[in-house]
Amino acid sequence: MTNAMELYQLLPKTNCKECGKTSCMAFAVALLARELTVDACPPLKNEPKFKENYEKLKERVSPAEGATETGLIVHEELCFGCGNCVVACPVNVANDPYGVGSGNAPKDEKKLILSIEDGIVRAKNVDECRRFGKNKILCTGCIVTCPVEAIEFVV
Amino acid sequence: MEKEYYVCTGCGLLCEDIETELEKRAISKVYTACRVGVAHMKENPGTAKFWVEGKNTDEATAIGKAAALLKAAKNPLIFGLDNSTNEAQKKAIELAKKLNATLDDSSSFSFGPLMAALLQKKFKTCSLDEVRDKADVSVFWGADPSDSHPRQLSKFAYFPRGKEKQRGWEEERTAIAIDIRKTHTAKICGNEFYQVPLGGDAEFMEALIAGLSGKLPKTSYKYPPKKLLELANLLKAAKFGVIFIGQDLLYSLETLAPLFRLMDTLNEKAKGDFFLIPLLEAYNMRGFNENLFEETGFVNRVKFEAGSVKHGPEYSVVESLKAKAVDAALIIGSDPLANLPYSIIKELLEIPLITIDPCETLTSKKAQVSIRSGVSGVEAGGSALRIDGVRVAFKPVFESKCPSDEEILFKIMEAF
Numbered sequence: 001m002t003n004a005m006e007l008y009q010l011l012p013k014t015n016c017k018e019c020g021k022t023s024c025m026a027f028a029v030a031l032l033a034r035e036l037t038v039d040a041c042p043p044l045k046n047e048p049k050f051k052e053n054y055e056k057l058k059e060r061v062s063p064a065e066g067a068t069e070t071g072l073i074v075h076e077e078l079c080f081g082c083g084n085c086v087v088a089c090p091v092n093v094a095n096d097p098y099g100v101g102s103g104n105a106p107k108d109e110k111k112l113i114l115s116i117e118d119g120i121v122r123a124k125n126v127d128e129c130r131r132f133g134k135n136k137i138l139c140t141g142c143i144v145t146c147p148v149e150a151i152e153f154v155v
Numbered sequence: 156m157e158k159e160y161y162v163c164t165g166c167g168l169l170c171e172d173i174e175t176e177l178e179k180r181a182i183s184k185v186y187t188a189c190r191v192g193v194a195h196m197k198e199n200p201g202t203a204k205f206w207v208e209g210k211n212t213d214e215a216t217a218i219g220k221a222a223a224l225l226k227a228a229k230n231p232l233i234f235g236l237d238n239s240t241n242e243a244q245k246k247a248i249e250l251a252k253k254l255n256a257t258l259d260d261s262s263s264f265s266f267g268p269l270m271a272a273l274l275q276k277k278f279k280t281c282s283l284d285e286v287r288d289k290a291d292v293s294v295f296w297g298a299d300p301s302d303s304h305p306r307q308l309s310k311f312a313y314f315p316r317g318k319e320k321q322r323g324w325e326e327e328r329t330a331i332a333i334d335i336r337k338t339h340t341a342k343i344c345g346n347e348f349y350q351v352p353l354g355g356d357a358e359f360m361e362a363l364i365a366g367l368s369g370k371l372p373k374t375s376y377k378y379p380p381k382k383l384l385e386l387a388n389l390l391k392a393a394k395f396g397v398i399f400i401g402q403d404l405l406y407s408l409e410t411l412a413p414l415f416r417l418m419d420t421l422n423e424k425a426k427g428d429f430f431l432i433p434l435l436e437a438y439n440m441r442g443f444n445e446n447l448f449e450e451t452g453f454v455n456r457v458k459f460e461a462g463s464v465k466h467g468p469e470y471s472v473v474e475s476l477k478a479k480a481v482d483a484a485l486i487i488g489s490d491p492l493a494n495l496p497y498s499i500i501k502e503l504l505e506i507p508l509i510t511i512d513p514c515e516t517l518t519s520k521k522a523q524v525s526i527r528s529g530v531s532g533v534e535a536g537g538s539a540l541r542i543d544g545v546r547v548a549f550k551p552v553f554e555s556k557c558p559s560d561e562e563i564l565f566k567i568m569e570a571f
Contacts, residue, residue: 081189082301083309084343088324093316103287103306103315105160105172105187119190145314147301147339 004028007060010053012043031061033136070131071153072123072142079150081119085142089114091128114142121150162549163188164238164438164532165195166304167542168283168311175552182533182552189305196533196552198514203557204527209520218563221485221524222570224507228483230458231256234472235489237437240537241546243560244439244446247487250568257458257481259472260443261489262435265402268411269433270444271454278418281397281430282543283310288317292393294331297356298401298434301339304542307434308343312399329389333359334403349386352376356404360413363387367424394427401434432543438531439539476502483507487560488528490516511563529557537561 008028019040021027030036038057044050083103086092091113092100099107106112113129114121126132130139131153142151163170170192176184185193205217225231233251236244237260251258262270273280286293293312300307308314313330320327332341333349333356341348351359355376362372362380366387372380390396398418408414414431421429435441444454451457453466468474472491475481476499483506492500493516508522513534519525529535534555538548558566 080191080305081193082305083187083189084314087309087314093323097316101316103310105158105174116187116189118185119188119193145343147342 004032007031007057010057010060011041012047012050014043016043018042031057037061070126070129072126072129072131073152073154074121074123075150075152076120078148079120079146080148081116081121082147083116083121084145084147085121085151086112086114086116088141088145090139090141091130095128161196161552162532162547163192163196164530164539164549165189165192167435167438167440168304168306169438169539169541169547169549170306170310171547171549177553180553191305195530198530202527203529206519206522206525208523214558214566217524217526218566218570221509221526222567224483224509224523225254225485225567226571228254228481228507230481231483231485232472232475232481233258233485233487234260234491235487236260236443237262237440238488238531239439239443239560240531240535240539241439241442241446242537243487243564244443246561246564246568248447248450250485250564251457252459253568253571255458255460256485257470257475258447259455259457259470259475260440261437261472261494262440262444263455263471264473265405266433266435266440267444267455269400269405270435270441271448272411272415273431273433274445274448274454278415279422279428279430280432280543282545283312283432283541284545285395285430286397286432287311287315287320289319289395290317290397291320291327292329292331292390292396294333294390294396294398295340295344296333296398296400297335297404297407298399299334299338299340299403300399300401300434301343303401303436304434307399308340312397313343329393331386331389335407347386347389349382351378354407356407357409357413359383360417363390364413364417364420367391367420390421390429391425393425393429396421396425396427396429398429398431399434400431402436435542441542441544442540445540445544473499476500481506483509485509485511486518486522487511487564488513490514490518492516492518492521511560513557526563527557528560528563529555531559535559535561 008025011024013024015023019027039045044054086100087103095111096108111128113125130137161173163173173188174186175182182197185196205212205214207217207220231254233256236247314324330344331347332344335353358374362374362383366372366383372383448454451464456470458465458470509524510519510522511526511528512519513528513530532549533552534557536550541547
């Protein structure tokens with residue numbers, strides 16, 4: 001998983017403040033939090049000497065194929081549908097306590113993030129995920145409960 | 156709109172909350188079931204098939220031939236039935252009585268002794284719903300439900316919120332794995348994984364009993380006593396403890412005595428009660444054991460003879476074949492040719508073989524008469540007993556022309 005320091009290493013490190021942030025490190029943190037995009041850094045985008053780094057950063061920051069907006073990826077070939085993540089997800093429990101929260105089939109599917117279809121976990125309603133939005137936190141409820149590491153978050 | 160739920164008969168958990176979508180008389184989508192269940196429920200060719208000597212034939216010919224083979228035999232063997240409904244099992248017991256047959260199932264070489272002790276009430280057991288509502292300590296010993304019963308942890312044992320367990324698994328539940336290798340379940344248990352050497356379970360139990368009784372726990376393989384005492388203290392603090400027993404543990408123990416001693420010590424020393432649940436794999440092995448126990452007082456390995464019942468190791472599938480004591484075999488929902496050692500199955504190939512199975516198996520391919528029955532819970536209804544003994548009734552997902560095991564057995568009996 002990418003961290004802010006890795007992103008910072010690819011930035012111009014001039015603290016020019018053209019992006020509106022106070023330093024390149026602050027820009028790296030904003031980039032990681034998806035508040036800003038790589039294009040928000042004018043020197044990186046326009047100066048030819050940063051071209052290589054610009055492309056590397058674009059690759060790092062653009063979500064991997066198949067990832068949701070929170071960066072959640074399900075490795076379908078590993079998942080066997082045990083449903084541990086579905087039942088353990090705190091948002092699922094709060095939104096459907098008598099259904100998935102109690103280990104059963106969903107009773108109220110409207111706000112569920114994870115559910116099992118054809119024996120594989122599917123992600124939906126990602127805006128409900130605790131890793132999404134301004135006040136996001138680094139919740140790992142679905143990762144630590146997976147016996148086969150089928151769920152991963154990428155930046 | 157009220158949702159319609161079906162029962163999955165993929166394993167002993169009998170999950171009763173499965174939703175399905177149908178397309179052209181076949182299941183196209185399955186919700187909530189694990190991958191084992193999905194594969195099981197989608198596998199339904201939908202048509203009955205009858206083979207005699209490897210050739211397709213009609214129902215009357217196949218049933219007639221099966222009945223003739225069984226009638227001609229002096230001591231037929233009826234084996235399997237762990238993947239059949241209660242109703243089919245009762246019918247098979249009736250058939251065995253009529254034929255003076257030997258009757259056995261695969262608990263004969265796995266859970267048999269434990270199931271006999273359970274039905275004789277030699278230890279405390281509880282239902283899985285109680286586990287969900289109350290259990291604070293779950294021990295998986297020689298068992299890997301993540302692989303064998305995928306939804307066991309998420310539906311009952313560890314992750315769900317129960318009536319008295321509202322704060323969730325992180326705060327209110329502990330899962331402990333004791334096994335010879337780091338299984339998928341052990342991975343979830345994290346630090347509470349206790350690795351024992353191959354065949355070291357009985358000694359580990361004795362050491363744990365010593366630890367629970369305030370003595371120094373010693374093992375010949377020098378398991379760290381500190382870690383054993385930590386485990387003993389964890390178990391002592393349990394208010395509602397459950398031990399799930401897997402087949403691996405049963406193969407490691409020479410007798411069940413250490414396990415019963417451990418259960419007694421736990422119930423004496425722990426804060427609350429300790430219960431034991433065997434993790435049976437076939438969906439209705441418990442049903443077979445209970446139905447036969449009700450009828451005869453034994454859970455497996457029986458021979459009916461003119462109104463009386465004999466029981467003993469010589470009537471097990473393995474010993475009766477080895478001794479060439481049986482002269483025809485009716486195999487229902489089981490694949491002994493793929494599961495038993497060659498020295499045993501070669502005897503099976505020398506006698507007339509009849510199979511009733513929803514799947515095409517190695518045994519069904521080698522059988523003189525082979526009948527494809529409907530998949531329980533998908534093409535055929537009925538009832539079964541969950542691993543904790545709770546009766547679960549189910550209806551078929553769609554109407555099928557495939558007869559159920561029960562119907563086929565009924566027709567064979569009528570053809571006599």
